[in-house]
Amino acid sequence: xxxxxxxxxxxxxxxxxxxxxxxxxxxxxxxxxxxxxxxxxxxxxxxxxxxxxxxxxxxxxxxxxxxxxxxxxxxxxxxxxxxxxxxxxxxxxxxxxxxxxxxxxxxxxxxxxxxxxxxxxxxxxxxxxxxxxxx
Numbered sequence: 001x002x003x004x005x006x007x008x009x010x011x012x013x014x015x016x017x018x019x020x021x022x023x024x025x026x027x028x029x030x031x032x033x034x035x036x037x038x039x040x041x042x043x044x045x046x047x048x049x050x051x052x053x054x055x056x057x058x059x060x061x062x063x064x065x066x067x068x069x070x071x072x073x074x075x076x077x078x079x080x081x082x083x084x085x086x087x088x089x090x091x092x093x094x095x096x097x098x099x100x101x102x103x104x105x106x107x108x109x110x111x112x113x114x115x116x117x118x119x120x121x122x123x124x125x126x127x128x129x130x131x132x133x134x135x
Contacts, residue, residue, distance in 0.1 A: 003041060006101055007034040014090070025087040033077060033094020040073045041102060 011031030018027030047065045051057050077095050081088040 003038055003101065003105060006105070007031075007038050007098065010034055010097065010101070014094075018090075023087060025084070026090040029080065029084065029088050029090030030094040030097075031090075032080065033091040033096075034098050035094075036073055036077055036091070037095050037098025037102070040069060041098075043069055 011027070011034055014030040015024060015027035018024050018030070044066075047062070047069070051062050051065065073095070077091045080091045
C-alpha cells in the first residue's frame with residue numbers, strides 16, 4: 001500500500017511537471033511505467049508466496065518465474081516506448097524510477113534499524129554459526 005501511494009504521488013508530480021513543460025503525455029507514460037513496476041512487485045510477492053508454500057521450493061522454478069515475468073514487463077514497456085515515441089520513453093523512465101523506489105523502500109528501514117542498534121534483540125540467529133570453521 002505504501003508503494004502505491006508513492007507511485008501515485010510520483011505520477012501526479014510527473015504529469016504536473018510534464019504538463020508545465022508542454023509534454024503532458026510524457027508524464028502519463030511515466031505513470032504507466034510506475035504502474036508496470038508496481039504490478040511486477042505484486043506479482044513477485046505472489047509468486048514467492050506460492051513457490052515457498054511448497055514443501056521443497058525449487059530455485060529453478062523461482063528463476064524461470066522471474067525471468068518470464070521480467071521478459072513480459074520489459075516487452076510491454078519497450079513496445080509502448082517504441083509505438084508512442086518519443087513521449088513513450090516515459091514508460092522506461094517510470095520503470096527505472098520504480099526500481100529505485102522499491103530498493104529504497106526496503107533498504108531504508110533496514111538501514112535505520114542497523115543504525116539504531118535494534119537488531120531483533122538477538123545477537124546471532126541460530127542458523128548462523130558464531131564462528132565459521134576454517135579448512
